[in-house]
Amino acid sequence: MTMANKELAEFLAHSVELESEAKERYEELADAMAQHHNDQVAQFFLRMAQEVSHHLAEVSGLAKGMELPQLRAWEFNWPETESPEAASYEALHYRMSLRQAMTLALESERAAESYYRQVADGSDDAETVRIAGQFADEERSHAAELECMLLELPENGANLREDDDEPHMPE
Amino acid sequence: MIDVIKLKAKDYKSGIKPIWCPGCGHFSVFNAITKAMAALAISKDDTVMVSGIGCSSRLPAYVDSYGFHGVHGRGLAIAQGLKVARPDLTVLAMGGDGDGFSIGGNHFIHACRRNVNMTYIVMDNEVYGMTKGQASPTTALDWDHSKLTPHGPGVRPFKPAALALASGAPWIARAYSGNPNQMAKLIVEAIEFEGFSFLHVMSQCITFCPEQTDWKAIVHEREEPALVDADEAAKLFLHEDGFQTGLLYSEQRATWPPAAAVAVSEDAVAQLSASFRV
Numbered sequence: 532m533t534m535a536n537k538e539l540a541e542f543l544a545h546s547v548e549l550e551s552e553a554k555e556r557y558e559e560l561a562d563a564m565a566q567h568h569n570d571q572v573a574q575f576f577l578r579m580a581q582e583v584s585h586h587l588a589e590v591s592g593l594a595k596g597m598e599l600p601q602l603r604a605w606e607f608n609w610p611e612t613e614s615p616e617a618a619s620y621e622a623l624h625y626r627m628s629l630r631q632a633m634t635l636a637l638e639s640e641r642a643a644e645s646y647y648r649q650v651a652d653g654s655d656d657a658e659t660v661r662i663a664g665q666f667a668d669e670e671r672s673h674a675a676e677l678e679c680m681l682l683e684l685p686e687n688g689a690n691l692r693e694d695d696d697e698p699h700m701p702e
Numbered sequence: 703m704i705d706v707i708k709l710k711a712k713d714y715k716s717g718i719k720p721i722w723c724p725g726c727g728h729f730s731v732f733n734a735i736t737k738a739m740a741a742l743a744i745s746k747d748d749t750v751m752v753s754g755i756g757c758s759s760r761l762p763a764y765v766d767s768y769g770f771h772g773v774h775g776r777g778l779a780i781a782q783g784l785k786v787a788r789p790d791l792t793v794l795a796m797g798g799d800g801d802g803f804s805i806g807g808n809h810f811i812h813a814c815r816r817n818v819n820m821t822y823i824v825m826d827n828e829v830y831g832m833t834k835g836q837a838s839p840t841t842a843l844d845w846d847h848s849k850l851t852p853h854g855p856g857v858r859p860f861k862p863a864a865l866a867l868a869s870g871a872p873w874i875a876r877a878y879s880g881n882p883n884q885m886a887k888l889i890v891e892a893i894e895f896e897g898f899s900f901l902h903v904m905s906q907c908i909t910f911c912p913e914q915t916d917w918k919a920i921v922h923e924r925e926e927p928a929l930v931d932a933d934e935a936a937k938l939f940l941h942e943d944g945f946q947t948g949l950l951y952s953e954q955r956a957t958w959p960p961a962a963a964v965a966v967s968e969d970a971v972a973q974l975s976a977s978f979r980v
Contacts, residue, residue: 555712563724604711604737605887612881620733621880621906621915623724 536597538656542663543590544599545650548607549643550587553616554580557636560623564632567625572632579636583616586669593662610649615642616670630684637677644670708743711736716766727879727905727914728758731825734882735765735794738889749792752781754801757832758825758905761796775806778813778822785820786959792893799826803839803860813898814869816958821892821899824862825879827907827914835910847910863950864939866900867932873899874935874951875928878921879906884947891949897957904945917945924948 557580564573609615618639624631647667654660714736722728739749749767753759755774762769772780781795802810802824813822828845830836836848837855840862844854863874873895877885885903892899904921906914920943928949929935935951959967 559729560724562719563722563729566719566721567724569724603741603887603890605883607883612883619880620729621725621727621908621918624908625724627724 538654539659539662540594540597540599542650542654542659543594543597544602545607545609546590546647546666547587547594547599548602549614549616549646550583550590552614553618553639553643554583554587556617556620557583559620560618563623564625564627569625569627571629572627575629575632575636582673586666590666610646611642615646616640630681630686633677633681633684637674637681640670640674640677644674709740711740714739714746714766716764718763720760720764722757722760723907723909725906725908726757727827727903727907728761728825730879730882731758731796731823731885731903731905732761732764734877734885734889735761735823737882737886738893739765739767741886741890742893744792744893748790750781750784750794752784752793752795753777754797754806755832756798756801756830757907758796758798759801775801775804775809777801778806778809781820781822782813782816782818785818789819789964793820794823794893795820796823796825798831798838799824799828799840799862800830800838803862803865807839811865811869814866814871814900817870817872817898817955819897819957821889821895821901823889823892823901823903825903825905826862827905827911828859829907829910831907831910845911861939861944862900862902864936866902867935867939867951870955871900872897872951872953872955873949874902874939875900875949876902876904876947878904878917878945878947880918880921881947884923888949895952897955904947920945921947924950928952 557576561573561576561580564576607614616639618635622635644667647663647670651660651663651667654663720729720732746767751762751765751767751769753762753771754777759771759777762771770780777795777797781793785791785793797806826840828838828840828842830838837845837851839860841855841859843856843858846852846854863876866874873892875888875892877888888901892901904917906917908915922945924946929938929951930953932953938950
């Protein structure tokens with residue numbers, strides 16, 4: 532395997548992980564919101580998981596037949612502590628509005644776009660540059676869709692620190 | 703020829719949906735545990751998760767391994783007994799700060815002292831969440847969110863790492879729920895360590911302590927290697943800010959039970975069995 536192919540293999544390993552984690556995370560977030568009866572947000576996260584699964588299939592297809600490096604969770608080289616498109620567990624709240632959920636997803640899509648763009652800009656391998664650039668464009672289009680959807684939603688949303696359904700503290 | 707299929711993190715999930723509040727740090731701990739299991743290619747049949755009572759103690763149900771959801775504060779007693787009886791198993795005990803440091807506080811200090819080869823993960827959110835938000839042993843002395851302690855508990859919180867060290871724990875690390883990948887690495891190291899490994903996880907409670915979302919800006923990763931000297935570790939644990947993550951202290955020590963005691967006890971069990979045989 533040439534150095535260029537090594538670079539591409541490493542990039543694709545990161546891409547598969549990024550998309551897999553994003554899909555699984557959206558599914559987990561959907562489950563969490565469904566458990567707490569916020570069905571509108573649960574449905575939205577489920578839809579995001581489906582969208583990401585298409586991208587995951589595309590990335591996996593490109594990696595088919597290639598020997599990708601087997602990296603453990605902490606060996607991936609991400610800009611932050613987690614893969615860029617995985618929305619933070621801790622950003623969730625059971626009272627989250629659809630607008631807040633969409634904003635969270637938009638941040639994730641933008642982070643993924645930024646990651647792919649950085650790879651494209653920083654690589655010397657033509658194939659890696661081409662594919663990373665293509666992925667960045669796809670993430671940009673997902674983000675643009677969310678931006679359009681957000682324009683149609685009212686500018687409201689719960690202040691998640693001011694819970695008007697306060698926890699029941701009987702003591 | 704049998705093909706060995708490498709399991710992924712999601713393959714270690716049982717399929718039971720967690721009922722934790724959305725935003726709870728325990729989701730991240732669950733994620734890290736399954737990532738660690740996948741990294742170690744650990745056998746589900748040879749792994750046991752043992753817990754006490756509380757939000758975090760629900761975790762064994764969500765992992766596809768053997769599990770035991772025990773009595774409040776008694777997870778460590780069950781886990782140590784299991785490991786001594788079945789040293790071939792990988793045993794992880796887990797629970798919250800109330801379960802581990804208050805209700806089960808005595809078990810905790812003696813587990814540290816005894817040094818059975820197992821891992822203990824405490825998901826510390828500084829509050830009793832399942833019973834609706836009362837002060838725990840790690841709650842700040844001026845935390846006044848509970849009507850039970852309207853002016854705060856008024857007592858200084860435990861320093862879990864210092865308590866573990868003073869009790870004899872040979873492996874002490876700290877993780878933060880906002881960084882599940884670092885936590886997964888620490889869980890792997892904890893399981894691989896020969897002895898009692900104590901992983902203290904700062905795991906936010908979004909419902910009763912929403913101010914803990916600010917932890918993200920405060921936590922910092924330890925850059926130096928783990929301390930191997932208990933005196934040095936004591937200084938660190940008494941004076942640090944409590945937000946340092948990573949492996950903090952590691953010192954190899956003889957585990958319990960010693961090999962000679964195991965041989966004697968196996969013989970004693972055989973004799974006891976024989977005496978009951980009809």
